[in-house]
Amino acid sequence: xxxxxxxxxxxxxxxxxxxxxxxxxxxxxxxxxxxxxxxxxxxxxxxxxxxxxxxxxxxxxxxxxxxxxx
Amino acid sequence: xxxxxxxxxxxxxxxxxxxxxxxxxxxxxxxxxxxxxxxxxxxxxxxxxxxxxxxxxxxxxxxxxxxxxxxxxxxxxxxxxxxxxxxxxxxxxxxxxxxxxxxxxxxxxxxxxxxxxxxxxxxxxxxxxxxxxxxxxxxxxxxxxxxxxxxxxxxxxxxxxxxxxxxxxxxxxxxxxxxxxxxxxxxxxxxxxxxxxxxxxxxxxxxxxxxxxxxxxxxxxxxxxxxxxxxxxxxxxxxxxxxxxxxxxxxxxxxxxxxxxxxxxxxxxxxxxxxxxxxxxxxxxxxxxxxxxxxxxxxxxxxxxxxxxxxxxxxxxxxxxxxxxxxxxxxxx
Numbered sequence: 001x002x003x004x005x006x007x008x009x010x011x012x013x014x015x016x017x018x019x020x021x022x023x024x025x026x027x028x029x030x031x032x033x034x035x036x037x038x039x040x041x042x043x044x045x046x047x048x049x050x051x052x053x054x055x056x057x058x059x060x061x062x063x064x065x066x067x068x069x070x
Numbered sequence: 071x072x073x074x075x076x077x078x079x080x081x082x083x084x085x086x087x088x089x090x091x092x093x094x095x096x097x098x099x100x101x102x103x104x105x106x107x108x109x110x111x112x113x114x115x116x117x118x119x120x121x122x123x124x125x126x127x128x129x130x131x132x133x134x135x136x137x138x139x140x141x142x143x144x145x146x147x148x149x150x151x152x153x154x155x156x157x158x159x160x161x162x163x164x165x166x167x168x169x170x171x172x173x174x175x176x177x178x179x180x181x182x183x184x185x186x187x188x189x190x191x192x193x194x195x196x197x198x199x200x201x202x203x204x205x206x207x208x209x210x211x212x213x214x215x216x217x218x219x220x221x222x223x224x225x226x227x228x229x230x231x232x233x234x235x236x237x238x239x240x241x242x243x244x245x246x247x248x249x250x251x252x253x254x255x256x257x258x259x260x261x262x263x264x265x266x267x268x269x270x271x272x273x274x275x276x277x278x279x280x281x282x283x284x285x286x287x288x289x290x291x292x293x294x295x296x297x298x299x300x301x302x303x304x305x306x307x308x309x310x311x312x313x314x315x316x317x318x319x320x321x322x323x324x325x326x327x328x329x330x331x332x333x334x335x336x337x338x339x340x341x342x343x344x345x346x347x348x349x350x351x352x353x354x355x356x357x358x359x360x361x362x363x364x365x366x367x368x369x370x371x372x373x374x375x376x377x378x379x380x381x382x383x384x385x386x387x388x389x390x391x392x393x394x395x396x397x398x399x400x401x402x403x
Contacts, residue, residue: 010351010352010357011331011350011351011352011359011370011371012328012329012330012331012371012372015328015329015371016329019329037351038351038357038358038359039350039351039359039370039371042359042363042364042367042370043359043369043370043371045367046313046326046367046368046369046370047328047369049367050311050313050328050369051311051328
């Protein structure tokens with residue numbers, strides 16, 4: 001799995017980078033995001049709800065993102 | 071009465087004996103009666119605070135006893151979080167979690183508990199539907215609701231902020247119920263509740279403001295509700311990837327926009343003449359996202375908080391929404 005290192009980047013940059021990363025990928029594509037921004041944990045969950053993608057919170061700084069079918 | 075006249079009439083200390091002080095005392099008492107009428111409390115339960123946020127501590131710590139437990143919620147004001155943190159290790163305060171619509175389930179309250187009840191959340195406008203709580207002491211946070219929502223029957227202490235009825239800032243009102251078992255938590259030598267003195271001109275100005283706000287609200291609440299609906303519909307239908315906090319009080323709206331930097335959004339809107347607040351981390355002094363938005367699962371990035379005032383017009387709102395849409399699009403590029 002690819003890792004997207006956004007450590008040190010502030011909101012909204014980590015989520016913008018995730019969206020760019022998965023934009024041209026096939027459904028089911030997974031990426032591991034590293035982010036220490038305090039807004040990342042709540043906002044990735046909200047982003048997943050809004051966009052239909054899924055996010056698994058591994059710990060407060062590590063998130064596994066899976067692109068959805070739509 | 072215009073502000074300069076208020077200052078002229080209310081400079082003396084109302085507690086002194088001179089003629090000027092006597093007329094200042096009359097002004098103070100008249101103001102208390104005005105507030106008592108609107109807030110639906112007794113005038114001798116009213117205490118003025120020059121530092122409104124001090125009322126969270128006075129109102130809560132004054133009700134705590136050695137065998138009571140503080141029960142508060144994760145969408146309460148940070149001032150209450152700080153009080154919970156400051157209590158000794160044996161007090162074990164309990165933090166209740168709001169549902170995704172912002173409602174708190176108080177079903178598990180024990181009779182000896184001291185509960186905090188936020189009538190309306192100042193960020194999202196969330197109104198608590200369960201307001202009659204089954205416990206000994208209830209601190210009511212009415213800072214955002216003002217006089218829109220009545221006090222519950224068994225309130226013990228209650229806090230208002232003058233700005234909620236378009237009165238001057240820097241004035242809070244703490245009511246302590248005559249039925250409450252309240253002890254002054256601050257060092258004190260007499261029976262006064264607030265350390266004082268509080269600015270009499272601000273009190274008089276705020277009493278005039280609450281009278282005029284209440285009269286306006288009767289005529290304008292329907293307009294505010296219609297504007298709220300217009301804003302929500304416009305954002306939902308015209309700005310993609312937006313997230314609105316659930317509808318609560320009509321005068322407050324919290325909206326978030328994916329992939330947008332809130333600091334840029336707020337400053338760009340300010341440059342175009344619109345003053346909005348934000349709950350995003352990048353616009354907060356502590357660089358933390360709003361704990362209220364996070365608790366409700368609402369997006370915290372690109373967040374703006376809107377307050378609809380009595381004077382807000384449909385035309386202004388129409389222009390604002392067009393500017394908002396263009397600004398969000400511009401910032402997303």
